Every structure is written in C-alpha cells, then in structure tokens.
Amino acid sequence: MFNKISIFGVGLIGGSFALALKKAGAVRQVVGVGRSASSLARAKELGIVDIASHSVEEAVHGADLILIAAPVAQTEAILASIEPHLQPGTVVTDAGSTKSDVVEAARKALGGKVAQFVPGHPIAGREQNGPDAAIVDLYVGKKTVLTRLPENTERDVGLVAQAWALCGAIIHRLTPEEHDRVFAAVSHLPHLLAYALVDDVARKPHADVLFQYAASGFRDFTRIAGSSPEMWRDISLANQIALLGELDAYMAQLAQLRELLAERNGKAIEAVYANAQRARQNWIRTIEAAEQQNKQGGD
C-alpha cells in the first residue's frame, strides 16, 4: 500500500498509472503536478488525482513514489526541481521512452541523490494524449522495462516493480544502453519511417488522389504517424545515436532491394519478402502463445 504517490504529467501515461493503482486499492492519495493548469484540473475532475498541486515542494514532501510521465526532454528540469525537496525514503521513477539520456539527466539533476531514481519504461500507448485518454487497463499484460542504476537498492527497484505489477504490467530488466538499442530498432525507427512516408505522400502534387486510394494496408502502416510530433521529436533526439545506426542499416537494406528491383531479380526479392513473412508469422505466434498464457495465469 502506497500512502502518497505524486505524478508529474497527468496525461495518458501518468493518468493510466494512477487509475490502475487506485483500482487496485494500492494508494491512499495521488497528487498531480503539471505544466498545464487545465490538464491538472481535468485530471482532478476525472478522479485521476486527488490533489492538483502547483507546488513541487508540496508534491514531493512525504511521497513514497514519484512518477515522471512528462515528455522526455523535460525530465532533467523536473528532476532538478524535485531534488531540493527530495527526502530519504522517497523513490523517483520515470516513464520515458529512452533511457540513456534520462540516466544522464538524472545524474546531473539529482547528484548525490541519484540512488533514489529507478529509470523505467512502460511499453504501452495509444495515439490519444492528455488526461481524457487515460484508461485503467492500459498496462494490463504489457511489459514495463526497468533499467536500474548500479546505485539503486533492491528495495527501491522492488518498490517500482511492485507499482507497475499492480497496474498489471510484466516487469523486464535491461541496461539503459540495451534498452535504447532495442527500441531504436522496433519502435523509434518505425515511427520515423511512417512519418516520412506520410509527409512524402502529402507533399506530392497529386496527394489528394493518392489519399483517395490509400486503403487499410496504408492505414495500419501509418497508424503510428498519428502520434504526437513533439513527443517523437524528443525521442528521436534523445536516442539519436542508436536511431541513426538503425536508420543507416535500413537505408542500406533499401538500397540493396532497389538494386534487386532495378535488375528484376525476382528470386532475390521473393527471398527477402519470404524471410520477412516467416519471421513475422513466428513472432505473431509467440505473442499469441504468451497472451494465451497470461490469460490462463489470470484465471
């Protein structure tokens, strides 16, 4: 049971965390802090937070757990504002989609108190943002990756893991560097590619005709291009090195496929397509088996 949890950023991610812990009966009081007074007021109206606070000191004082669920670029400033008020016993975590930069920011902002910061990343989302998008079951059956620091105590890591487990999440652990390489490949690059394609199509002179014939394949392929441009700009910059590496590998792959297409090498093109289809089918089977197991485990 948490006595007081404070959440910086009461949008989709922070709001869903609060709703899930409240539903689990695991928290006595949730305090919300945020840039936008209207979002905070809305979060209170929706019952996501019990107190909408405009004082960092008030929010930090006596909190068991503090979650930072604001855009990653703000993490350092938020941590710096927390540091002077941070007492022993309070654990701070975050929900940022990148981790190496967050760890660097935490070291700068928290200094000697950095042991109290346990970096995390819940792998869940929707296109919608803001407190109205928050839902109680956003994290059920989803992974949350913790990228603990060498300074963290087992007790503090366990506390953060427990909170996410109460939201229904499955806890994984990676180093910050492993985390960033993995998500550059399976999340950050696909977002960049989807944005690039829609922008490319939209800037063509006959864009209206093109969109008229775009169908469900295009719709699914570009779904992630409906995500927040500000958030994904921050993620792209925060994970710049790993993302550039993945982008270069992909551009080399496209150059190779272009050559195969130019020389009409049907056999080699089919081999690439077939390898992709096979890998994806295996992956989907693994996901479905895991979902089945989770369901049975939950019964």
Added chain:
Amino acid sequence: MFNKISIFGVGLIGGSFALALKKAGAVRQVVGVGRSASSLARAKELGIVDIASHSVEEAVHGADLILIAAPVAQTEAILASIEPHLQPGTVVTDAGSTKSDVVEAARKALGGKVAQFVPGHPIAGREQNGPDAAIVDLYVGKKTVLTRLPENTERDVGLVAQAWALCGAIIHRLTPEEHDRVFAAVSHLPHLLAYALVDDVARKPHADVLFQYAASGFRDFTRIAGSSPEMWRDISLANQIALLGELDAYMAQLAQLRELLAERNGKAIEAVYANAQRARQNWIRTIEAAEQQNKQGGD
C-alpha cells in the same frame, strides 16, 4: 442476372467475388478453374463454385463473364489459354493489383479480341489466401478501379461495373498508367518497406531480443509484411518503373531526415512529423465521413 460466370483462381479474391454474387442472387452458375486441384475441390466443398473445371474450353464456353483472379504474373498465360475459345458476347476482366502490365499482356494474348477485356482492380484484401479465406462481404464499401481500354464498349465496361457493384463495391475509373502510379505510392511501396524492415530486424544477431520488445506499433506497421511473398514479388516486378520512382523519392526523404537528425535539428524534424500527423488526421476524417455516408446511403 448472369447465367454463367467463370473464375480463374478461386482463392480469396475470386472466391469472395463468387460468394458475393451468389448471395446477391445474381448468378445461375459459377465455374472455377485453377492450378491447384485441391484448392478447386475445396472451393466446390465450400459452395464457392458450382463446377470445378479442369477444361479451359468448358469454362469459357457460354460464359457471360470471366474473372481472372490469379497472381498477376500468370495473367498472360491464362488469357492465351482462353483466347481460342473466347466467343463474342463474353466479357473478360481481371483483379490484378497492377494494370499497365496486364493491358500489355492482354494485347499480346488476345490480339483482335482485346476489346472484350476490361481490366479491373478491387481494392480489398486480407493476409490469408486460398478458398478458405474467401468471405461474402470482402468488397462491401470498398473501391474497385476499372482501367478501361479505348477498344472496350460501354456495354462491356458496364457489365463488369455491375458485377462489382453487386458485390457492394464502389466503382472508380482511372487510366492504367494513373492506376499504377497511385498504387505504387500508397500500396506497393509500403509493402516493400514493411518487408524490408522485418527482414532487416530478423537478420540481426539479437533478433530474438528485438522481437521480444516489439509492440503494437511494430505489429501494425508490419502487418502487410504478412502478405504472400510470391504475389508481392510479382506486383513489385509488374509495376517496377513506378515503384522505383516512389522508392527513390522515399529514399531521398529518408536521407534528408537522416541529415536533420545528425545535426539535431529538432525544429525541422518536428515539422516533418507534424505535417505527416496533420495529413493523416485529415485523411482519416475523410475516410470516416465517407463511411458514414455509405452507411446512411445503404439504409
């Protein structure tokens, strides 16, 4: 009312066409022809076709309408096998995803009878293939594009349009060249990009870890990489010129984004992402408005 419709290729596309026309009570007899004896037998078992024929002559004789719904690379050979038996009054159409190559194939294979061929492309699909994937409402509310030849009579174009309209499709008309440029951009390129990404990820040494953390964004982005490699190899080759043009434009776009990322130009990156998000939101709104109108029109 069609007396006899013959379908070459009784898989998802041909099978769903037959089921829809049967449900509409619009056809007395459906004859199926195919490479695979087992698929044909299965189509008969499922009630998709009334007669599973192994004779092209039998299938063509006395048919009002012939639909070719086999992989595009086979179109010329199938048309050549039909030509000697093709009588005046029978209309031939196809369901190929590319049109310039089909028109070229039809001119070669049908010669003086090419006026009887009305090229078409229903914009509908599922990942599954074969007669078991066929469903009665695959075409409801979806577009079918006809790319008529100068030689076609209004009567013949109208007959093909009528058949698709009976399946619930909305008829559009483009030239074969317009068609191929449009679908290279909104369908063929996204397929190539999705196959390329999954193949790229699958060939990395830590592919198993990557797939473990791939989530719903990756799943939707790569859904089309679950499609038939043989079919998409054929489409890529058939629409080679237009696809190379779109691929080059996309690779130039990626090279530009790479530069912005390398120089940490957050403002310019956000502008690309925001333009894409806005264009996609406008497109989705247009689709949803059209769907709403279709529903109201159907009441």
